[in-house]
Structures are given as structure tokens and as C-alpha cells.
Amino acid sequence: MPDWLAPDLAGQGPNGIKVLAVRLGLSLLFGGIVAVVYRASHGREKADDVTLQATLVLLCMLIAMVSLVIGSDIARAFSLVGALSIVRFRTVVDDTRDTAFVIFAVIVGMAVGSGQYLVPAVGVPAVGLVAVGLHRLQNGNGGLVDGMLTVRIGLGRDAESLLAAPLDRHVVRRRLLSVGTTKQGAALELGYAVRLKSEAGLSGLVTELNQVEGIQSVEVRRAGTS
Secondary structure: OOOOOOHHHOOOOOOOHHHHHHHHHHHHHHHHHHHHHHHHHHOOOOOOHHHHHHHHHHHHHHHHHHHHHHOOOHHHHHHHHHHHOOOOOOOOOOOHHHHHHHHHHHHHHHHHHOOOOHHHHHHHHHHHHHHHHHHHHHHOOOOOEEEEEEEEEEOOOOHHHHHHHHHHHHEEEEEEEEEEEEOOOOEEEEEEEEEEOOOOHHHHHHHHHHOOOOEEEEEEEEOOOO
């Protein structure tokens, strides 16, 4: 390759071709591990799970490339910040843990790209163990499931008397998050954060609430899903 075409990659310096290949290979490896940790710590079945896992791998490699390009050149760093600031993402991240894993991939990519191999070698297993441990701690309490409950009842009805019995049968804990009117003031809509006794409680709670006179509609979904 001519020196004028890729002067930074021509020699065997810190940005040589061999170093570039090694760092890109390591960023692919560590990015894949980050994606595996993401899957293990989330345990969700969502349509965008596979897409986000692929994004984490690619993001790790791209950030490693950015770190290689910047090197110790401050002018390049500011130029790339300005160039990358025009990038906009329109996908809404509905789980804050997803954002944490995006940052995780960025940090790993920067570390590999700058040659700080000890950071991902120690940090990836450590963060992985913590993430998986927190996931099991959150979701391993006898099958309990966190969810969001939205109930619409006719105006003038006593919400507590309508909901108390079904919720007591299916819900371990509930917290009222919002109260408002809908249908031009003809109905009352209440939103609860709930912890259900089991996964089956999702459909069971909806079925029982729909049989209560005065309740117009019910929606229950797992927390962290859109």
C-alpha cells in the first residue's frame, strides 16, 4: 500500500497494519462477549433483541476504529466529535439497561482501540457477573413478575372497591402511578406498577378484571417492554 494512501498504517508503529488487525479482532471478540452478557442479563424475548446485540458488536468495533484514528492527535479528536455529532438515532430505548450496555460497548471499544487491553479483560467479566447477578436477583424471587397495569373504569365508580379483590389474588405489591380522565371526561384511567405472583398472572388478572362490572378496559404488560 502506498505511503501517501495510508501513512498511518504503512509502518509497524502504534497504528501499524498488524496492530490494527489485532485490535479490530479483539474488539470483535469483546463486543461479542458484551452482546452475550446483554442477552444473559436481560432474558427477554423481544423483536429488537437480536438487532441490539448486533449493534453492540458493531459499535464496539467502530469505537475501536475511532480510537485508532484519533490516537494522540487532539485536532482529530475534536474533528471527529463534530462529525459524529450530526448522527441521530430515532429508536426509543425503553429499558435503561439497554442504554447502559450501549455505553458498555463504547467503553470496551475505546479501551481496545487505544491498546488498553487490561480494561476489557478485567471489566467485561466483572460487569457481566454483576449484570447477570442483578438480573437473577430481580427476577428470581419465586417467579415474581414486574408489570404495568392500566385500568379504565366508568366515572363515578369507586376504583378501590372494584380492583381490590382481583389485585389481592394476583398481585403481591402495587403502587398507583397515575390517575386521569379519558373519553372526554367520561371515564377514569388509572396506572399501577405491580408485582405479579407469576407469569400466568398476567392473563389471569386481565381476564378477572374484565369480568368486573364497571371496568371498561384493562392492559397489563411486563415492565421494560413497549
